[in-house]
Amino acid sequence: MSRQQRMGVNLGGVKEAGFRDLLLRFIFGVVVAIAAGLVSLRFGARMGGLFLAFPAILPAGLTLIEQKEGKEAARHDAGGAVIGSAGMLTFAIAAYLLLPALAAPLALALALLVWIAVSVALYLVSRRLVPEGSRKDPS
Amino acid sequence: VGGVFVVLFALIGTVVQPKRFAGIFAAAPSIALASLLVTAGSKGVGVARMNTLGMAAGSVAMAVYCGCAVAAVRRLGTWGSIVAVGSWFAVAAGLYLLFLR
Numbered sequence: 001m002s003r004q005q006r007m008g009v010n011l012g013g014v015k016e017a018g019f020r021d022l023l024l025r026f027i028f029g030v031v032v033a034i035a036a037g038l039v040s041l042r043f044g045a046r047m048g049g050l051f052l053a054f055p056a057i058l059p060a061g062l063t064l065i066e067q068k069e070g071k072e073a074a075r076h077d078a079g080g081a082v083i084g085s086a087g088m089l090t091f092a093i094a095a096y097l098l099l100p101a102l103a104a105p106l107a108l109a110l111a112l113l114v115w116i117a118v119s120v121a122l123y124l125v126s127r128r129l130v131p132e133g134s135r136k137d138p139s
Numbered sequence: 140v141g142g143v144f145v146v147l148f149a150l151i152g153t154v155v156q157p158k159r160f161a162g163i164f165a166a167a168p169s170i171a172l173a174s175l176l177v178t179a180g181s182k183g184v185g186v187a188r189m190n191t192l193g194m195a196a197g198s199v200a201m202a203v204y205c206g207c208a209v210a211a212v213r214r215l216g217t218w219g220s221i222v223a224v225g226s227w228f229a230v231a232a233g234l235y236l237l238f239l240r
Contacts, residue, residue: 005157014154025149026142033141033170040178045186046239049193050231052171053201055208055224057145061152061165062208062220071212073158074220078209080162085202091168092195095175099188104179108172119163132159 005132021064025057032056053088055081076132083126087119140177144169166201168194196239200230 032054040048058081066074094114098107144167152164171194179187204227211219 008156009154022146026146029142029145033174045189046193049190050197052194053197055204059220063217074212076158077162078205080159081166082202082205084163084166088168089198092191096191099184
């Protein structure tokens with residue numbers, strides 16, 4: 001029987017995150033949002049949209065995790081990000097369908113709920129198929 | 140606004156466990172949320188919908204990037220996650236040329 005870490009919340013992680021790390025992510029976020037806007041203006045909304053799913057934060061995040069917690073932790077984080085990316089695809093589809101029907105803030109809030117629901121469901125399936133920390137774990 | 144959402148999801152990612160679950164929040168649609176809100180308000184829903192089409196292709200490229208990053212981090216360590224960004228550009232460009240152009 002495999003031993004899996006329980007799902008939970010560790011508020012101590014906020015202290016570990018550090019101001020510098022969060023500032024770095026904030027700057028990456030701002031830069032990519034501006035870049036997506038500029039690409040939209042110059043090359044069209046569809047190409048600009050590509051950059052709404054640009055892995056701007058991931059390389060910085062993976063680098064920080066790899067340095068602080070090792071390759072194994074970075075591998076797990078990237079595995080979770082694959083699941084989050086699949087959820088992101090459903091966010092885009094939901095937003096495309098809901099935006100004409102509802103006010104934009106409501107449509108995007110519902111699309112975010114779709115992202116959370118799909119991501120958590122896929123995570124639970126992945127956890128059952130490949131227990132985290134098991135020898136089969138490819139993440 | 141994009142930066143604020145990024146920090147918010149990053150904070151959620153730092154407090155939830157285990158690591159694979161936390162990783163989900165590294166791929167949260169934080170920038171998209173902010174950008175689509177602004178675009179829908181300033182340029183209209185039609186432009187925002189065109190953005191979501193590109194975003195769908197970008198999401199597929201992001202999943203491929205994460206898969207490549209897993210292998211690249213294993214081999215190259217820190218640099219692996221940066222080198223793997225090339226896979227995002229390759230897949231995103233391919234999908235754009237095939238379906239969105």
